[in-house]
Amino acid sequence: MPVYANFAELLAKAKLRGKKRIAVAVAQDKDVLEAIKAAQDQGIIAPVLVGNASLIVSLIQSLGLPGDTPVIDEPDDTKAALAAVSLVHAGKADILMKGLVNSSIFLKAILDPEMGLRTGRLLSHLVAFEIPGTDKLVFHTDGGMNVAPNLAEKKDILMNSLQALKYLGIEQPNVAVLAANEMVNPKIPATTDAKALADMNANKELTPGIIEGPIAMDVAVSPEAAKHKGLSSKISGKADLFLMPSIEAGNLVGKTLTYYARAKIAGIIVGAAHPVVMTSRADSPEAKLNSIAFSCLATPFIQPLKD
Amino acid sequence: MPVYANFAELLAKAKLRGKKRIAVAVAQDKDVLEAIKAAQDQGIIAPVLVGNASLIVSLIQSLGLPGDTPVIDEPDDTKAALAAVSLVHAGKADILMKGLVNSSIFLKAILDPEMGLRTGRLLSHLVAFEIPGTDKLVFHTDGGMNVAPNLAEKKDILMNSLQALKYLGIEQPNVAVLAANEMVNPKIPATTDAKALADMNANKELTPGIIEGPIAMDVAVSPEAAKHKGLSSKISGKADLFLMPSIEAGNLVGKTLTYYARAKIAGIIVGAAHPVVMTSRADSPEAKLNSIAFSCLATPFIQPLKD
Numbered sequence: 001m002p003v004y005a006n007f008a009e010l011l012a013k014a015k016l017r018g019k020k021r022i023a024v025a026v027a028q029d030k031d032v033l034e035a036i037k038a039a040q041d042q043g044i045i046a047p048v049l050v051g052n053a054s055l056i057v058s059l060i061q062s063l064g065l066p067g068d069t070p071v072i073d074e075p076d077d078t079k080a081a082l083a084a085v086s087l088v089h090a091g092k093a094d095i096l097m098k099g100l101v102n103s104s105i106f107l108k109a110i111l112d113p114e115m116g117l118r119t120g121r122l123l124s125h126l127v128a129f130e131i132p133g134t135d136k137l138v139f140h141t142d143g144g145m146n147v148a149p150n151l152a153e154k155k156d157i158l159m160n161s162l163q164a165l166k167y168l169g170i171e172q173p174n175v176a177v178l179a180a181n182e183m184v185n186p187k188i189p190a191t192t193d194a195k196a197l198a199d200m201n202a203n204k205e206l207t208p209g210i211i212e213g214p215i216a217m218d219v220a221v222s223p224e225a226a227k228h229k230g231l232s233s234k235i236s237g238k239a240d241l242f243l244m245p246s247i248e249a250g251n252l253v254g255k256t257l258t259y260y261a262r263a264k265i266a267g268i269i270v271g272a273a274h275p276v277v278m279t280s281r282a283d284s285p286e287a288k289l290n291s292i293a294f295s296c297l298a299t300p301f302i303q304p305l306k307d
Numbered sequence: 308m309p310v311y312a313n314f315a316e317l318l319a320k321a322k323l324r325g326k327k328r329i330a331v332a333v334a335q336d337k338d339v340l341e342a343i344k345a346a347q348d349q350g351i352i353a354p355v356l357v358g359n360a361s362l363i364v365s366l367i368q369s370l371g372l373p374g375d376t377p378v379i380d381e382p383d384d385t386k387a388a389l390a391a392v393s394l395v396h397a398g399k400a401d402i403l404m405k406g407l408v409n410s411s412i413f414l415k416a417i418l419d420p421e422m423g424l425r426t427g428r429l430l431s432h433l434v435a436f437e438i439p440g441t442d443k444l445v446f447h448t449d450g451g452m453n454v455a456p457n458l459a460e461k462k463d464i465l466m467n468s469l470q471a472l473k474y475l476g477i478e479q480p481n482v483a484v485l486a487a488n489e490m491v492n493p494k495i496p497a498t499t500d501a502k503a504l505a506d507m508n509a510n511k512e513l514t515p516g517i518i519e520g521p522i523a524m525d526v527a528v529s530p531e532a533a534k535h536k537g538l539s540s541k542i543s544g545k546a547d548l549f550l551m552p553s554i555e556a557g558n559l560v561g562k563t564l565t566y567y568a569r570a571k572i573a574g575i576i577v578g579a580a581h582p583v584v585m586t587s588r589a590d591s592p593e594a595k596l597n598s599i600a601f602s603c604l605a606t607p608f609i610q611p612l613k614d
Binding site: 131133134143147148178179180181187188190216217218221222225228229244245246247248249250251252253255256257258259260261262263281282 | 438440441450454455485486487488494495497523524525528529532535536551552553554555556557558559560562563564565566567568569570588589
C-alpha cells in the first residue's frame with residue numbers, strides 16, 4: 001500500500017495532522033489569497049498575512065476570508081518578506097508562502113543570515129505528481145531551481161527531498177537517479193554523478209531508502225523494461241523519488257506529464273528549515289491547494305495546532 | 308490538416324510511395340528479420356540481407372520470408388557492415404538497417420570516408436511520437452545519440468531533422484527549441500543556444516519553417532499556457548519538431564511519453580546521406596515496423612521502385 005495513492009489522500013492526511021501556521025510574504029495578491037482561502041476552508045492552515053495591510057484587508061473582504069485573519073502591516077516588500085520569514089524563524093509559523101514579491105527578494109529573505117531559514121544546504125524544488133494510470137504519488141526533483149547541479153549540489157537536492165519525504169511518512173523511499181541509460185560513462189556527468197550517489201547510499205552515507213542510478217526512466221517505471229534490458233533493479237516499477245540530471249530534464253518531464261499524461265502537480269521549495277510554497281499564476285486552483293497541503297505535511301512540526 | 312495524424316497514415320503514405328530497397332547489415336538476427344518481414348508484408352520494402360548467409364537463409368526459412376530474398380554472404384561483421392553501407396552508397400539501396408552488429412562497428416561503416424554515407428553533418432536520432440489525445444505525429448530530436456551538443460552541433464541536428472521532415476512532406480515545420488523557460492540567460496546554454504538558432508531562422512540562415520526558442524514545453528504544446536505567461540508564439544499548440552537541450556532531456560521526455568502518456572514511437576538515424584534504421588530489442592514489433600516506414604519516407608528518393 002502506498003503512503004499516498006493520490007492528492008485526495010495527501011489532503012486527507014494534512015487534515016488529520018491539524019492546522020499549520022503559514023506566513024505569507026507580501027500577501028496582497030488575489031491568486032495567493034484565493035489559495036489561502038481554499039486551504040483554510042479545508043481546515044489545514046491558519047494564515048498570518050504580511051504586507052500592505054489596507055490592500056490585504058480589502059482582498060480579505062472581497063474574497064470572503066475570515067475577518068479575524070491576522071494581518072501584519074509592512075508596506076515595503078523587502079521588509080515584508082523578511083518579516084514573514086522571521087515569523088517562521090521565530091517558531092510563530094510553520095510554513096512560508098510567497099505572495100506578490102519578486103522572487104529574488106523573497107529568496108534573499110529566506111537566506112538571511114540572522115532571521116532566515118538557512119540550513120547550509122542548497123534550496124531545491126520538489127514536486128509531487130498524480131499520474132493517471134498509476135497507483136501512487138511520485139516525487140520529482142529538481143526541475144525548478146538548480147540549473148546544472150554538480151555532484152555535491154545533487155547530494156543536497158537529494159537530502160532535501162529525503163527529509164521532506166520522511167516528514168510525509170515515506171520513510172524508506174525508492175529513489176531513481178535518472179540518466180539516459182544505465183551505463184556509467186566518464187564523459188557523461190549524469191551517469192557518474194548517479195553512480196556516486198548510489199554508492200553513497202550503499203555506504204550508508206546517504207540514507208534512508210534505496211538509491212539506484214544511473215537508471216533510465218523506463219527501468220525506473222517498468223519491471224518489463226528492466227527485464228528487456230537484462231537489468232536487475234530493486235526499485236523498478238516502485239520508484240518514489242526521481243532525481244533529474246538537469247533543470248531542463250526535470251522541467252520538460254514535468255510538463256510532459258502535465259500536458260500529455262494529464263498528471264496533477266503540486267510543488268514546494270525544500271532545503272530551508274521549513275517548507276516554502278511558491279505557487280505561480282499558471283497553477284490551477286487545485287494545484288495551489290495541493291501545494292499548500294504538501295507543504296503542511298513536509299513540515300518538521302507534527303503536533304497539531306490547538307484551535 | 309496535419310500531414311500525418313498518426314502512424315497508420317505514415318504507413319499508408321509509405322505504401323503509396325512504393326517499395327524502398329533496404330540493406331541490412333549483419334542480418335542474421337531474428338528480431339530484425341521479423342521486422343523486415345512485417346515491412347515486406349506491408350509492401351513498403353525490398354530487402355538485401357548482408358551477413359552470414361547460412362544463418363540468414365535458415366532464419367528466412369523459419370520466419371517465412373520469401374525464398375528469393377537477396378542474400379550477400381559476408382561472415383565478417385566489419386566487412387558485412389561496410390558491404391551493406393556500400394550498397395546504399397552505390398545507389399543499390401535506399402535505406403540502411405542495423406542487424407546483429409556492434410553499434411560502433413556499424414557507425415564506423417556509415418562514416419567510412421570512401422564507401423560510407425557521410426554528409427559532413429553529425430549523425431543524430433530523430434523520433435516520431437503518436438500521443439493519445441493529440442491530432443498529429445510530432446518529432447523529437449535528439450534523445451539518443453548526441454550527449455551534450457553545442458550550438459554548432461544543435462544546428463546540425465536541426466538541419467538533419469528539417470531535411471527528413473521535408474522528405475516526409477512536412478515542408479514548413481514549426482520547431483520548438485526547448486528550454487526550461489523562455490528567458491535568455493547567459494548562464495544557461497540551453498537558452499542562449501535556442502535564441503541563436505531562432506535568430507538563424509529569422510535571418511533565413513536556417514530554413515524552412517518557423518524556429519522558436521527558448522520555449523518551454525507548456526508554451527510549445529498549449530496556447531493557454533502561452534497566454535497565461537503573457538507570451539505570443541507563432542507555433543504554440545502547433546509544434547511539429549521539438550529540439551531537446553540534451554540527451555537526458557530527450558531521453559527522459561521520450562520515455563515519459565511512452566510509459567505515462569502511452570505514446571507510440573518510431574525512430575531513425577538522420578544526418579547520413581540516407582536514413583538509417585537501428586531498432587532495439589526492447590522496441591515492440593509495431594514500433595519496429597513504424598521505424599522502417601518512417602525511414603521509407605525520410606529517403607531522398609521519392610520515385611517508386613518498379614516491381
